[in-house]
Amino acid sequence: MTAPVAAAPLADFAAAVYGACGMDEADARLAADTLVQADLWGHQSHGLMRLSWYAARLKSGVCVARAKPETLVDAGALCVFDGHDAMGQAVAAQAMDEAVARARRHGIGAVAVRNSNHFGTAMYFTLRAARAGCVGFLSTNASPAMAPWGGRAKTIGNNPWSWAAPAGRRAPLVLDIANTAAARGKIYLAKQRGEDIPEGWAIDAQGLPTRDPVAAIDGVILPMAGHKGYAISVVMDMLSGVLTGSGFASEIAGPYQAERRSRAGHMAIAIDIAKIQPLAQFEERMEQLIAAIKAAPRAPGVEEIFYPGEIEARNDAANRAAGLSLPDDTLADLARLSRAYGLESKLPF
């Protein structure tokens, strides 16, 4: 670790890299913000560490810098987007916003997205719905990462999904999980940091348990909660891939594969809270739910009970104040990108 770096110039730098890759200003800004925001939340596995991956995919052309989603079907509360291989972050943001707009008109709205790309951190997008007074849901499929229950070869992705809801004076309630025992990004981060991974996260290519992140990347990550996590992941592929008309199962390429079209699909759903009860009443009830959770008797050694999304909100506030402490490998990656794109003057460290 070197000295902390402020978020704003890091976002400017990432946007400049995306701009140099051919993205227009608005999409470049958005995609850059998703990375910096992930770091601010403490999700370094989905932060600026990934900028070089996305840049490589834009350079190879499998991710199309200036493509825009097209509406293929308009069924009222539901529509279908073809992402035309655009950056997943830009597609997901537009899909979530469109789901919110349709929820305003119909009570609930949904956008089925095909032919998109890896969109990074799902909660970035469901929080847009929460800030608009909606409950938001977003799922995606992802490249094969786990075996079916009883299998030993990668067949289905970790297929992340997220729900978010506003919570009045509290930070929003947020769920954002992959269905593996650990997100693949965390295994890459352990590899980058030269650390072992915990037991129970993965088996190696021979099917044996491993704590070596390199062996885990070559092997198979285990699902969370055993067969339940397996079943959830299959359902998220049904919803994000099979139903939307996108790729599914082994058809999906990952963000670290620079030369292969993604074919990832997403499902975005928004529910307009005010159609069911006044938003202020919902928020007051959310505050009550959170208060009940936080007031529960604590297990020995536990200082405070957190509700889902609270730790990220605290990290965000702390990191915005103190600046981001990024791993040395990530800083080296950003320096390499600055040279590759002639952006040395924009590098903020």
Place this chain on the structure above:
Amino acid sequence: MTAPVAAAPLADFAAAVYGACGMDEADARLAADTLVQADLWGHQSHGLMRLSWYAARLKSGVCVARAKPETLVDAGALCVFDGHDAMGQAVAAQAMDEAVARARRHGIGAVAVRNSNHFGTAMYFTLRAARAGCVGFLSTNASPAMAPWGGRAKTIGNNPWSWAAPAGRRAPLVLDIANTAAARGKIYLAKQRGEDIPEGWAIDAQGLPTRDPVAAIDGVILPMAGHKGYAISVVMDMLSGVLTGSGFASEIAGPYQAERRSRAGHMAIAIDIAKIQPLAQFEERMEQLIAAIKAAPRAPGVEEIFYPGEIEARNDAANRAAGLSLPDDTLADLARLSRAYGLESKLPF
């Protein structure tokens, strides 16, 4: 275990009990079928074992035998039901069917349900959507069963949720899970059978790990997947309780509490597949997904890989052919009910 009993006369008997409790013919038939169907799927924890619990709640009046859901809000694709404390099974079936009807008109449809009751097995209702050519989702909240992550007192329910989708020549894809490491019903079943429960399912009232189902019922069940299962359960309470305007957290009473109003809420969502792609194409794609899963290389000792919902479909076929082998305690319960309601002549064993 005594000799197997055929499903149809068991359903007739359960319907007669519900009828004697004051339910009308159609609701009694439906509620009876949900119990027998759970047994047919191999989910004895949610089967006829529960008939006496529901009968006791109908008798005490906290579950209102002849109440019917009322539509409070019609927002187009979304509506709000007040269940008026009717049987959860009748309310959930009507909500799911109404979500399907709204999906037909708007692409996606949803029903937010307040003031319902425990509805039994969630997949019974999402399968109604799947058979109607929709992807179905249903969530509910439930009485406090787990501590928040880092806590040691029951604060939030196991809050089950389900997704289902048709799969062409295959049985539908179905997810139906509670967010605890094990469904509470399975701990009651272990108690009824006099069996230990596996490690990792629960802690006792002092916060110590236990394999005794009685101590587990007095203690706290652990969430599946650690903090992830905790977060999912909080979200399902937000969706089913806070958002719908129903009870939430400790306000919810369980089906085994004969004297307390439930206040459970549900969220039912349906997506009309044919609005996105031809149903036959979706089903063919589902068959491809399932074929890919089942063809994965198997771990040592595994005979066959199953997709979610497949085992239940096989159990259903086998049990319909052979009859249901119910635990002795359940048979004794049914015999007691037959005497209590003067229905000895209807008892099919």
